Each structure stands twice: as structure tokens, then as C-alpha cells.
Amino acid sequence: MLVAYHIRITGIVQGVGFRPHVFRLASEYGLKGWVLNSSAGVFIEAEGSKKDLDDFARRLVEEPPPLAIIRQCEISEKPLQGFLDFTIRNSEDDDSREVMISPDIAICADCKREVRDRKDRRYGYAFTNCTNCGPRYTIIKDIPYDRIKTTMAPFPMCPECQEEYEDPLHRRFHAQPNACPVCGPHTTLVDASGKEVGGEAVDYLKKGYIIAVKGLGGFHLACDATNIDAVKNLRQRKRRDAKPFAVMVRDLQIAEQYAYIDEIEARWLESPQAPIVILKSRQNPALPTDVIHPGLETLGIMLPYTPLHYLLFDEDIDILIMTSANISDEPLIFDNDAALEKLSDIADYFLVHNREIYNPCDDSVISVRGEGFPHYFRRARRFVPLGINITPGTQPVLALGGEMKNTFCITRSDQAYISPHWGDLNHYLNYRNYLSGIERFKQMLNTDPQIIAHDLHPDYQTTRLAQSMKSVKTIGVQHHFAHMAAVMAENEIQGQTLGLICDGTGWGLDGAIWGCEILVGDYREINRLGHLRYMPMPGGDLNSRKPYRMALIYLYQAWGAEKAAELARKYLPDLSEEECSLLLGQLEHPRGEIMTSSAGRLFEAVSAFLGICAINRYEGQAAIELEARADMSSDGAYPYKIEWEQDELIMDVLPLWQEITDDMEKGIPVSIISERFHRTAAKMFAAVLNLAREKTRLNEVVISGGVFHNEILTNQLVKLLEVYGFTVYQQHNIPPGDGGISLGQAIIASEVSK
Ligand code: ZN
Ligand code: ZN
Ligand code: FE
Numbered sequence: 001m002l003v004a005y006h007i008r009i010t011g012i013v014q015g016v017g018f019r020p021h022v023f024r025l026a027s028e029y030g031l032k033g034w035v036l037n038s039s040a041g042v043f044i045e046a047e048g049s050k051k052d053l054d055d056f057a058r059r060l061v062e063e064p065p066p067l068a069i070i071r072q073c074e075i076s077e078k079p080l081q082g083f084l085d086f087t088i089r090n091s092e093d094d095d096s097r098e099v100m101i102s103p104d105i106a107i108c109a110d111c112k113r114e115v116r117d118r119k120d121r122r123y124g125y126a127f128t129n130c131t132n133c134g135p136r137y138t139i140i141k142d143i144p145y146d147r148i149k150t151t152m153a154p155f156p157m158c159p160e161c162q163e164e165y166e167d168p169l170h171r172r173f174h175a176q177p178n179a180c181p182v183c184g185p186h187t188t189l190v191d192a193s194g195k196e197v198g199g200e201a202v203d204y205l206k207k208g209y210i211i212a213v214k215g216l217g218g219f220h221l222a223c224d225a226t227n228i229d230a231v232k233n234l235r236q237r238k239r240r241d242a243k244p245f246a247v248m249v250r251d252l253q254i255a256e257q258y259a260y261i262d263e264i265e266a267r268w269l270e271s272p273q274a275p276i277v278i279l280k281s282r283q284n285p286a287l288p289t290d291v292i293h294p295g296l297e298t299l300g301i302m303l304p305y306t307p308l309h310y311l312l313f314d315e316d317i318d319i320l321i322m323t324s325a326n327i328s329d330e331p332l333i334f335d336n337d338a339a340l341e342k343l344s345d346i347a348d349y350f351l352v353h354n355r356e357i358y359n360p361c362d363d364s365v366i367s368v369r370g371e372g373f374p375h376y377f378r379r380a381r382r383f384v385p386l387g388i389n390i391t392p393g394t395q396p397v398l399a400l401g402g403e404m405k406n407t408f409c410i411t412r413s414d415q416a417y418i419s420p421h422w423g424d425l426n427h428y429l430n431y432r433n434y435l436s437g438i439e440r441f442k443q444m445l446n447t448d449p450q451i452i453a454h455d456l457h458p459d460y461q462t463t464r465l466a467q468s469m470k471s472v473k474t475i476g477v478q479h480h481f482a483h484m485a486a487v488m489a490e491n492e493i494q495g496q497t498l499g500l501i502c503d504g505t506g507w508g509l510d511g512a513i514w515g516c517e518i519l520v521g522d523y524r525e526i527n528r529l530g531h532l533r534y535m536p537m538p539g540g541d542l543n544s545r546k547p548y549r550m551a552l553i554y555l556y557q558a559w560g561a562e563k564a565a566e567l568a569r570k571y572l573p574d575l576s577e578e579e580c581s582l583l584l585g586q587l588e589h590p591r592g593e594i595m596t597s598s599a600g601r602l603f604e605a606v607s608a609f610l611g612i613c614a615i616n617r618y619e620g621q622a623a624i625e626l627e628a629r630a631d632m633s634s635d636g637a638y639p640y641k642i643e644w645e646q647d648e649l650i651m652d653v654l655p656l657w658q659e660i661t662d663d664m665e666k667g668i669p670v671s672i673i674s675e676r677f678h679r680t681a682a683k684m685f686a687a688v689l690n691l692a693r694e695k696t697r698l699n700e701v702v703i704s705g706g707v708f709h710n711e712i713l714t715n716q717l718v719k720l721l722e723v724y725g726f727t728v729y730q731q732h733n734i735p736p737g738d739g740g741i742s743l744g745q746a747i748i749a750s751e752v753s754k
Helices: 018-028 050-062 109-116 159-166 201-206 228-237 252-258 263-270 336-342 428-445 461-468 479-490 547-559 561-571 577-588 599-609 621-629 654-666 670-696 711-723 738-752
Strands: 002-012 032-038 041-049 069-078 086-088 187-191 211-214 219-224 246-249 276-281 298-302 319-324 349-353 365-369 373-378 387-389 397-399 409-412 415-418 451-454 473-476 497-507 513-521 526-532 641-645 648-652 700-704 727-729
Touching: 002 050, 018 032, 018 041, 018 050, 018 086, 041 050, 050 069, 201 211, 201 219, 201 349, 211 336, 219 228, 228 319, 246 252, 252 263, 252 298, 263 276, 263 365, 336 349, 365 711, 397 738, 409 428, 409 738, 415 738, 451 461, 451 738, 461 473, 473 738, 479 497, 479 513, 479 526, 479 700, 479 738, 497 599, 497 670, 513 599, 513 670, 526 670, 547 561, 547 577, 547 599, 547 654, 561 577, 599 621, 599 654, 599 670, 621 670, 621 711, 641 670, 648 670, 654 670, 670 711, 700 711, 711 727
Parallel strands: 032 086, 211 349, 246 298, 276 365, 397 451, 451 473, 497 700, 526 648, 700 727
Antiparallel strands: 002 041, 002 069, 032 041, 187 349, 211 219, 219 319, 246 319, 276 298, 365 373, 387 415, 397 409, 409 415, 497 513, 513 526, 641 648
16 A cells, blocks of 8 residues: 655755755655755655655665765655656755755765776866765855856856766766866966976976965965975975974875874774874884974874875875965965965975865864864864754854954854854954955855854954944953853753863953963853963063963062073073063063963973973964873872962962972973873862862863863863763864854853843
């Protein structure tokens, strides 16, 4: 007997080949009916025997197309209509702007096979893609997502591509960027004057040249990673840059020669997300690791994620430096003219193409932590513009974020959409991209929030932007409250909770620079329960670039001026006599210096004092290298003090500084001092949270802030907190640093304006 089912499937089901998948499955069972896409999900009506329909529905959920994520599947019985066949109905365009835009997706196995198959018409074609892979977000100019509204519009499909596009059974059915060598974009190899040169890019890489490669979301600078001269050249030509270079390797087997990779890390490398995964370097002598990742034990590796990248490898070349192409603090370069103009001192050749990148997007960077959770350093390609689930009923908010490594966030119904990172907004090019990014997100999401959330820092561009906005409601959110709320939102925590935020810089409610805060509260109201004891910080922001200054400040507090000067002469060679006496003078005769409780500054100061890194050439360098030097094989820790002072828990690390000094004087290796310092920090944070729990009776704690990029600190602290019976929440979908605060700002602003 025939019955009819009505099925509704929600989740990430658009732009992932869901309808052809349903069509094929329905055909397998000989079902009649139809499937269609709408803003509310994929709808199916199917008629057949009850057993077939049940099987069909079960397999829809159990075997979705690779990129689909099914959130819900609702099934109801319907009266029979007597359909004669199974059809794919046209999209319901009533409200198609509600449909989610898919992120870019790494090349799939089928496309990879075609690109390598000499007999295939897409053999060696750099822009091969299908419904399961290829560009999305980076090429979309407007919605609904149709070819005409993407940067593929100038490339009308040839008859063969058109046929694939229209065939419901084909892997390229409705694949908007579908292309082939006949009709699609193509690459050109040019020299620094823009003149076309013959030959293949891979041959130039083999000769040791540096090539600027236009990829999916922007340009990379590429060279043979095993060629010491080429890598050194690149490092020199990029000037002051000390940031570690990421590498791209041909496949997983090659990656294993250069780094230690466990099962979960391998899965990430080969995933459709294809992020840069930070791995423990094998220090393979084939690589100039001291030039690739100076001062670090880790190597960032990714696999090729477009056919264009695959074509940069052959039998002789299997590992390339692949570093984002930008000049110091400027944005990622993503168009041909800018590349030729700005990179001509760095790159010897340019592999460009004629498909415009509309929305630039950097590579995402993750590592795998503790129990196999991803830890985000940068959430960008393949994650933007995916939404993050938030509580239904959240109001539409535009949250402007912070300043460095900034993102913005827009909330719409039960999703929060976080932008890629924009770099330091003090640079006008970053700021310009950020502003246009906001407009593009609003358009893509078809929303124009009237609530604007921003940081409290009076000098942030984002704060000024909020102040300049008329006829909207602006809500200032304290920096570390936003960090805390971001973790709470991601973990769907309701009600009161404790928070420990360890961070670099954030404007405090009292005008001090906060950065190591014990907080308590919910989305509507957060209070400060305690903090790291304030240190005066003459020179303000100068101290975050020059950790040796912060070291002197701590030494002064611990030992007084005379001994501090003596220790500085011995251990802080970057500090000149003049700067030393000037700074000590300011500390002896304070004139309303800015105060700070920053944990980031503390870690950097220790790094400088130990002689590991005295000057930050990139954000957080001193702290990152301090962690890299820690030898976790022994034990021991330093003393610290925690005191209640006027209802606040004050953490005091001066006893720690005294013992670190003693250890240095005794000639204890810095790897052991670094280890002891990390262990002390974890013990102190666990102890202070214990005291906070006694006062508040709250047992749940969230941890966040840029300092928690530090894996040793995080692991030790979480272990201690769990022994003490706390439930600990961290971020597993967004970075704990300032790239994550826009989400927290948005949720707080939504709640307080209800
Ligand atoms: Zn594909
Ligand atoms: Zn074609
Ligand atoms: Fe922060």
C-alpha cells in the first residue's frame, strides 16, 4: 500500500548538493514526489511503500552529502497526491535572503581525481569545482547565491558545463562557480613588471624563486621550503617580520616527515576546512626551521585546498612556504594590481588569475588541544560566514569588536555571524576593509541592526565609529565582560557563572588597563571580584612592544630602584642606561601613571627577564616564546600571595619575581624557570577561583582571553580546576583572543537592551 511523507530538513543544507542527493536517493527506491529548497530548509514530499519511505528518511539523515549538517528532520504523513515522477522543484525565492551563504570549501576527492586525469577535460585546470567543493563566500557579491551575482559572472558557461549544471544527477547540478578550461577563468604567470613569462610556476619554485600566488581568499608568498636561500630571501625581503611562516605540503604522508601528527590532527589537515594546523615540529634537517619558525617548536602546516595549489607541487617539490601576502600591518593583498604594486620587492614572479576575489579571507589557523578539541587562533576561511548557534530571541545587534585582530559580529534570529579578522584597525586600509565588510555582511544577511555594541576604550577606532553613528542605540561593553560572555554564549550557559579572563589589554571600568580579571555574573550584569595587583605602566602601550620595560617595572616593585637597575644591567641588554634611569625615575615619582593588571604583560616581562624575548616583533611573541622554552619534565613552583582587599581578591606576584631572580642568579636554566612560572600561574589562578567560589557558591567557571592561547597554562589550570571539582568552559569555535569578543558584545547588548 502506498503512503505519502512530508519531510522538512533544516541545518546547513543549501549550496551543498542536498537536492541532487535527495533526488538520487528517491530514485533508488522508485519514490514519486518532489524536493525543494526554501528559506525554512529543504522540503520533500515522497510517495511509496511505508518501508521504502522509512528507509529513505533514515538514510537522508544518516548519509547526508559530505558538507551538509542536519540540525532537524521532521516527518509527517500526508494524503496521497499520486505523483508520476520525482522532480527537483525550483527554489522558493520568496525570502531567499534568509538563506545562509556557504563558506569556501577545499577541493573534493572527485575534483582532485579529474584534475589529475590526463583524459579528463579538466586535467590540470586550476578552477575545477563542484557542488561539494570550491569557492563560495570569497566570490559572492550579492544574494541570492547565483552565478550572476558572483565574480564568476564574466564567464558564461560553455554548453558542456551548462549541461552538467542542469543535470539533477550530475555532481555539478546548480554548482554556481562551475567552469572548465574552455569557459572559465585562467591563470597567468608574470614577472614583477607584469609581463607574461612562459613555463609553469612549479619550475620557477624549483629554481628558488619567490612567487606571489593568488589563491582563493587572497595572495600568498610561496617558495620551496627546503631551499634555505629562498626561505632566507623571503624572510629578509619581508623585513622586520619575525612571525612563523606556514607551509603547504603535497599530502599527509609528506606532512608526517616534518611534524608529529596524531589522528585528530590528521583529520583536520585533510578536512574540507583544510585549515593551517599548528603541529609539533620534527625539526627535520631538510628545512631551515630556525628561519621558518624562529624561537618556536611548532610548525603550521596546511594541505593544498584548491586545484591551483595542487598544481604548485610535483615529484620534486613537496613542501612550500605559504605565507599570507601582506606588508607589515597592512591587510592581506587580494587583487592583481595591488600585488604587483606592493609585492614587487618581495616576489620574483606572480601567479595571477582573472577571477576577482570579492571578499578577501585569510587561512584559518587552529591547533588540537587536550581532549581533541580544536583551538582557534584565526577563524576565517571555511568558517566565515558560518553562523554560531545562539539563544533564540537574541535581538539583531551589530557588535563592532575591539582593535587588534578584530572581528565584528551580526546576530540574526538564532545565529551569530562573525566576520574574518581585519588586522590592526589603526591602519586605514584595515579600517576601510572592515567598514566595507560590515556593509557586505549586512547585505548578505539582509539585516540592518539598530543596536550597536562597542568596546569602552576611548581610543579605539571602533569606539569612535559607534559614537559617530546616529539614530541607533549604542551600548558600550567592557572588554573582559565581552570575553566572558563569548564563552558563555558558545557554551549556551544561562545564569550566574564565574569567569577568569587573562588578556593583554582591555579598558577597565576604573580607567586602568585590565587584563587578569576574576568576574562573576550573567549576560545582563557582570562584576569584578578580583584581579592581578595593579602595576604602574609609564609609557603605556610602549610596554606591550617592549617587554623589557615591563620586566624592569616588575623588578622595581620586587626589589626597589637600586637592585632593579643592577639586575637590568645584567639581564636586560636591550634596555639602555638612559631608558632605565628615565623609567626608574617615573616609577620613583609617579605622576598619575596608567595602571595595569594585564596578565599578558606579566608573561612578556618574565620572557624578557629570562633573556628569551625582550622585544615583540609580532603581537604576543615574548609570551609565545616563553611557553615554547618551558621544559615540562620536572616540577616545582614559585610563591605568590592572594589577599582580600576591600572586597576584592588581589593576586600578588612579587614573591614570584623575587624567587625568579634568585634562580637566575643561581644559573638555573631558563627552561626550568619558565616551567615553574607556568605552573605557578596555574596554581595561583586555581587558588583565586577557589576563593571566589567560597564567596559566590558558584561552581561553573569560564576561561578566556588571549593568554589562553598558551596551551601549557590552559592544560595545567583546567586539570587543577577539575581536581577541585569545578566545571570549566572554554571556547571551541572561536578564538579566546580579541577575535572572539564581538560575539560577547553582541549577546550582552541584546540582553541589556531587552
Ligand atoms: Zn568537487
Ligand atoms: Zn566550460
Ligand atoms: Fe582581549
